[in-house]
Amino acid sequence: DRDAPTDWDEAEEFLRQYHAENPGVGDVTARLAEVRAEIAATGTYEHTLDEVTYGAKLAWRNASRCIGRLYWRSLHVLDRRSATTPHEIYAGLVRHLEIASGTDVRPGSRAVRRGAVRPVLSVFAPAKPGRPFARVWNDQLIRYAGYRMPDGATLGDPAQVDFTESMELLGWKGQKTPFDVLPLLVETPEHGMHMYDLPQNVVLEVPLTHPEFGWFAELGLRWYAVPAIANQRLRIGGVDYPLAPFNGWYMGTEIGARNLADADRYNLLPVVADRLGLDTSSETTLWRDRALVELNRAVLHSYERAGVKITDHHTEAARFLEHIRREQRAGREVPADWSWIVPPMSGAATPVFHRYYHEADQRPNFYLDEEAR
Amino acid sequence: DRDAPTDWDEAEEFLRQYHAENPGVGDVTARLAEVRAEIAATGTYEHTLDEVTYGAKLAWRNASRCIGRLYWRSLHVLDRRSATTPHEIYAGLVRHLEIASGTDVRPGSRAVRRGAVRPVLSVFAPAKPGRPFARVWNDQLIRYAGYRMPDGATLGDPAQVDFTESMELLGWKGQKTPFDVLPLLVETPEHGMHMYDLPQNVVLEVPLTHPEFGWFAELGLRWYAVPAIANQRLRIGGVDYPLAPFNGWYMGTEIGARNLADADRYNLLPVVADRLGLDTSSETTLWRDRALVELNRAVLHSYERAGVKITDHHTEAARFLEHIRREQRAGREVPADWSWIVPPMSGAATPVFHRYYHEADQRPNFYLDEEAR
Ligand code: HEM
Ligand code: HEM
Numbered sequence: 001d002r003d004a005p006t007d008w009d010e011a012e013e014f015l016r017q018y019h020a021e022n023p024g025v026g027d028v029t030a031r032l033a034e035v036r037a038e039i040a041a042t043g044t045y046e047h048t049l050d051e052v053t054y055g056a057k058l059a060w061r062n063a064s065r066c067i068g069r070l071y072w073r074s075l076h077v078l079d080r081r082s083a084t085t086p087h088e089i090y091a092g093l094v095r096h097l098e099i100a101s102g103t104d105v106r107p108g109s110r111a112v113r114r115g116a117v118r119p120v121l122s123v124f125a126p127a128k129p130g131r132p133f134a135r136v137w138n139d140q141l142i143r144y145a146g147y148r149m150p151d152g153a154t155l156g157d158p159a160q161v162d163f164t165e166s167m168e169l170l171g172w173k174g175q176k177t178p179f180d181v182l183p184l185l186v187e188t189p190e191h192g193m194h195m196y197d198l199p200q201n202v203v204l205e206v207p208l209t210h211p212e213f214g215w216f217a218e219l220g221l222r223w224y225a226v227p228a229i230a231n232q233r234l235r236i237g238g239v240d241y242p243l244a245p246f247n248g249w250y251m252g253t254e255i256g257a258r259n260l261a262d263a264d265r266y267n268l269l270p271v272v273a274d275r276l277g278l279d280t281s282s283e284t285t286l287w288r289d290r291a292l293v294e295l296n297r298a299v300l301h302s303y304e305r306a307g308v309k310i311t312d313h314h315t316e317a318a319r320f321l322e323h324i325r326r327e328q329r330a331g332r333e334v335p336a337d338w339s340w341i342v343p344p345m346s347g348a349a350t351p352v353f354h355r356y357y358h359e360a361d362q363r364p365n366f367y368l369d370e371e372a373r
Numbered sequence: 374d375r376d377a378p379t380d381w382d383e384a385e386e387f388l389r390q391y392h393a394e395n396p397g398v399g400d401v402t403a404r405l406a407e408v409r410a411e412i413a414a415t416g417t418y419e420h421t422l423d424e425v426t427y428g429a430k431l432a433w434r435n436a437s438r439c440i441g442r443l444y445w446r447s448l449h450v451l452d453r454r455s456a457t458t459p460h461e462i463y464a465g466l467v468r469h470l471e472i473a474s475g476t477d478v479r480p481g482s483r484a485v486r487r488g489a490v491r492p493v494l495s496v497f498a499p500a501k502p503g504r505p506f507a508r509v510w511n512d513q514l515i516r517y518a519g520y521r522m523p524d525g526a527t528l529g530d531p532a533q534v535d536f537t538e539s540m541e542l543l544g545w546k547g548q549k550t551p552f553d554v555l556p557l558l559v560e561t562p563e564h565g566m567h568m569y570d571l572p573q574n575v576v577l578e579v580p581l582t583h584p585e586f587g588w589f590a591e592l593g594l595r596w597y598a599v600p601a602i603a604n605q606r607l608r609i610g611g612v613d614y615p616l617a618p619f620n621g622w623y624m625g626t627e628i629g630a631r632n633l634a635d636a637d638r639y640n641l642l643p644v645v646a647d648r649l650g651l652d653t654s655s656e657t658t659l660w661r662d663r664a665l666v667e668l669n670r671a672v673l674h675s676y677e678r679a680g681v682k683i684t685d686h687h688t689e690a691a692r693f694l695e696h697i698r699r700e701q702r703a704g705r706e707v708p709a710d711w712s713w714i715v716p717p718m719s720g721a722a723t724p725v726f727h728r729y730y731h732e733a734d735q736r737p738n739f740y741l742d743e744e745a746r
Contacts, residue, residue, distance in 0.1 A: 211658075252657075257721050269722065283687040284625075284673045285584075286666055289719045293662045300657045314656040339711050344721030346662045348630050349642065353717065
């Protein structure tokens with residue numbers, strides 16, 4: 001219920017957890033009294049910078065579908081709660097991508113490196129009870145357009161066809177390549193919809209080549225460096241942040257075994273199999289499986305060669321088990337969803353396949369709202 | 374509760390379903406009255422041959438973890454309810470394997486073919502309330518022994534080390550090859566434990582070769598044709614059949630992506646990768662994934678070449694979706710368990726990955742008892 005005041009129990013639970021896990025931050029009793037009074041007076045309460053930062057880390061730690069949680073403490077949180085105009089929001093998103101991809105390299109700077117992808121979350125203003133809020137309509141900050149062609153085929157990413165059509169209705173014109181970066185669509189209650197093209201220099205991309213097969217480069221494939229989910233609501237201590245885009249680095253299979261491989265996405269397995277000269281007349285030649293492996297080798301190879309951070313599913317699976325061990329040492333269970341944690345290829349060849357997980361919806365967390373689907 | 378009389382509600386539900394789905398079999402009211410009286414008098418009731426046959430088919434249809442259910446109507450049920458001595462049971466199991474593997478070819482017979490694997494279930498005597506029952510201690514009718522070697526390594530199937538040790542304590546001596554077929558251990562309340570070697574001619578096996586790589590044959594690998602699960606209890610209409618071994622044909626990944634590949638089974642990915650000359654110094658070369666695909670190609674190729682029925686995971690996944698469509702046309706939901714239905718390799722490259730399933734425990738069904746684990 002969007003009109004209801006902030007839930008006190010959830011606020012209290014979060015504040016107690018924050019203080020319990022961070023003994024240095026002072027007396028929880030005083031803070032609880034303060035928040036209680038603030039909710040009574042205004043219907044909600046404002047997080048301190050430290051609270052919202054730690055809350056975002058907890059949301060990541062609680063993300064049951066995420067295999068990448070070993071480094072949850074390292075999340076870099078950008079406080080954009082004061083951004084209100086579409087342009088301020090847009091500027092914040094651009095800065096997010098710069099920091100996340102290490103494209104903000106300045107001459108002489110050694111602090112960051114182009115391609116050194118960092119986990120970043122930008123937190124924009126919270127939803128206030130009964131009030132409309134700002135949002136971004138893209139599902140990720142960087143996505144490739146999809147165009148339905150006259151012959152019924154799709155150019156680009158089929159998952160983005162509807163969104164692309166909306167952008168075109170709003171006046172956007174893509175180059176009609178298979179990899180046109182979509183504009184951002186930012187909406188605020190006061191200013192309505194605004195469309196922005198992303199500056200090229202913050203959209204780090206990797207052209208795909210294969211460690212063995214020269215012809216692979218001729219396929220003209222590429223993918224972007226930073227998967228930044230923009231359509232999930234972050235909920236911390238009873239407060240909803242409808243705009244809180246976050247990113248990690250890619251696990252190769254997300255690109256090579258899903259985005260480029262799924263039959264309803266770029267559907268490249270038949271193309272790669274054809275170039276490999278595989279016998280596709282029977283499933284028992286396992287041509288799909290062979291093409292899948294080569295496509296994924298190409299992804300990992302290309303990102304490594306370009307100096308763009310990426311991990312493979314074997315490494316990330318081992319890290320996730322290390323995460324579970326560390327959490328258990330800290331006396332905590334790791335909520336996890338088997339069907340999301342197990343990678344989409346070679347499932348049983350990774351150690352995360354061979355066990356059960358604790359299934360739980362713990363808060364803080366991320367939620368995909370119906371509206372955003 | 375083993376001592377309780379047969380549950381009337383479950384009996385009634387099954388009988389009504391059996392009659393509803395088979396309108397030709399006559400009046401359910403009369404049969405219900407009969408069964409009700411029988412339970413009142415004896416504590417349980419006896420299934421007709423048609424009931425137990427259809428009940429076994431329903432148990433297969435309800436097996437949420439099984440991707441192979443399209444052909445549930447074709448299950449061949451062998452009625453062994455009158456077998457009581459260990460030798461009678463053993464003879465029934467041997468006959469099961471003969472029929473299942475098509476090894477019962479007689480000179481001049483064209484009815485069956487060696488390697489034409491058929492789905493078969495043998496139903497032995499039901500458990501009577503409060504009475505001990507016969508059982509087979511093997512988890513599958515055909516399994517390879519596992520031996521712990523003095524150097525700590527394992528020869529054969531590590532999953533069978535404990536069972537193999539028990540067999541050795543009972544006087545069995547294996548050849549100490551990686552693929553020694555284990556004896557059957559049959560126990561009846563009146564006669565105790567009896568151990569039987571399986572006649573070689575009913576254990577159809579396939580030596581593994583690779584369609585491209587000659588060296589593959591040198592690995593000396595093989596696997597058996599018929600996966601016959603022996604340790605699950607079949608429950609039909611409130612009646613438990615503790616001994617009801619069943620088999621289908623293999624889906625290749627069960628052998629190539631689990632039995633031969635799992636780190637705690639034959640663990641062959643490093644061996645195959647080594648022979649392939651892959652760079653195993655980094656996970657990002659995807660050497661595990663490449664070895665996995667070649668191992669699975671070898672399995673499918675070898676079974677096909679030997680004329681032993683097998684299917685690949687792409688074909689079986691497509692069939693399963695066809696099964697769901699057919700069942701829906703018949704007005705039924707298909708209970709299914711995503712994490713078992715999705716194959717252990719190339720998950721997202723099969724259509725069963727990209728959907729949700731109806732999760733339900735419907736009866737009749739198969740159950741793995743604690744004791745048997
Ligand atoms: C640091 C590197 C990271 C890696 C390698 C990683 C890996 C993954 C992978 C492979 C998935 C499944 C994606 C899919 O199948 O569609 C996933 C999902 C998810 N991750 Fe991570 N992740 C990382 C960082 C993060 C960060 C920084 C956050 C949030 C602060 C996060 C939150 C989530 C959430 C909420 C999901 C579920 C997404 C959904 O429901 O569609 N992850 N992650
Ligand atoms: C006809 C060909 C068949 C195929 C290709 C097939 C395929 C499979 C596969 C791949 C699994 C998962 C195995 C694993 O991951 O360990 C499975 C499980 C199962 N199948 Fe089938 N199956 C077939 C026939 C049958 C038959 C005839 C029955 C019973 C009458 C049956 C009942 C089951 C059950 C109960 C399980 C779960 C086993 C467990 O809990 O370990 N299947 N099947």
